[in-house]
Amino acid sequence: MTMLPEASAIKLGLVIDLDICVGCQACVVNCKEWNTAGYGAPLADTDAYGESPSGAWLNRVHAYEAGDGAGSRTVHFPKSCLHCEDAPCVTVCPTGASFKRAEDGIVLVNEDWCIGCGLCAWSCPYGARELDPAEGVMKKCTLCVDRIYNDNLPEEDREPACVRTCPTNARHFGDLGDPNSEVSQMVAARDGIDLMPEQGTKPVNKYLPPRPRRAADEAPVSLVAMAEADTPTGFWKWVDSTLDRLG
């Protein structure tokens, strides 16, 4: 059913901290690894060891330069499905394969119904959907629906693969519908943002902007001074100068 459900109370999603991400691509790799063996068809590659390898991935990390001068910086920018509240990819689907779950807001594709027309990928402003080159069905982030509710996994593993693997703790998973949840608090404290708000998709996933730089006029720490030993006084001053004199 591709009508959007009533807005769910629970809105599972990710919070991505652009201040912390170092662009190591571990989340990208672990996403591919988990999802190639998990929900639905494997994530295929074409010409994997040839001249122009390509393939379906559910999470990709861009890198941007932002600003000029002292305040400028390099920002690593992970991007996957934002599980939008007004998901256009759901309503354009002609078959009912693309759907948003009423219970937790996760946007999924029923791969047995998908005809691979690609219209959902065209309707997504974020490029979150990629057609599987081997299976001919649309692939997208499932928020690791086969991990987060999986009683066979130890409790600490019941979060999306990208979150579990992030070595810098730049990715967080939780209920953004609950204002008291850890992720919601984080978004409130750091003024979390929506991507392309002008598209009116109301993304659930939020991004935490890089923290402001320390003021440029703050005196920089002198590493040379830190490396130098304290100048001795009293008895040790006498020992120091005597040893110096001895040659």
Added chain:
Amino acid sequence: MRPAWSIIFFTTISGLGLGLAGWIVLGLLPLMTPASVMGVGIGTLALIGVGLISSTFHLGHPERAWRALSQWRSSWLSREGVLAVIVMAGLAGWFAAAYSGGRVPFWGNLVLLVLIYVTVYATSMIYASLKTVARWHHPLTPICYLMFAAAGGLLTTLALLAILRLPITAALAQAAIVLMLSAWGVKLAWWRLAGMAKHAGSIESATGLGALGMVRPLMPPHTEENYLQHEMGFVVARRHADKLRMIALLLGGGLPVLILVLAPASAGALAVAVLAHVAGMFVERWLFFAEAKHVVTLYYGETA
């Protein structure tokens, strides 16, 4: 956007067939003999049907295409499919009635006519409803599709009149000229207005990093072209856009109008006019897709 041949063929041929059907149910093409009913009926349904079937060729799973009829409540693609099936069934009934010498009541023709143009509208809305492609998401987009269906359909009706050796009144030929010129007039306006449409967003709003200043891509997330760039980042057309627009305009509009002016009763000339129009429409539709820029390209450093 990547222009899929099956989609270009579908929108062009089905659009022409639906336009023709519209003029037929209006009674502009008097079908006197069972043979002419049979010929025109099969021909019209084939135009619509072949276009529809070809649209399934680009699917990852064409064998599941029937599922696309299920989500008419939210999806324009689904609505288009459902409407096309209803129209084809209605037209089959219409031709069957004409074949057996019966007459379809006025309201029946009216309902069919409305359904035909709502189907064309639904085709256009598959694209016009996408906010992610600024130039498609424009009120003129459906009008272009509707006008071309009507103009191409009337031109084809005239050609069939000539082929069936039925009289073509001067008023009808003039109407065809006016309609064809208006359709291309709307298209020229679309190129000018919708073609210039920009996305409201920017790389700054796409990344949310605008507060830091200007944003520039530093490293792409992959070394080779991916599905997104293949599908949404087609650039070949933009280089030759002006030339291709001229070709579309001359073949699809100029030559047919010239023939309508000079030889409005010649079956051969009108057949050439229809072929030229279809060829021009192929170029026009190819450009419609190939020139369109998707908002996701902002992430790859394209400007809005």
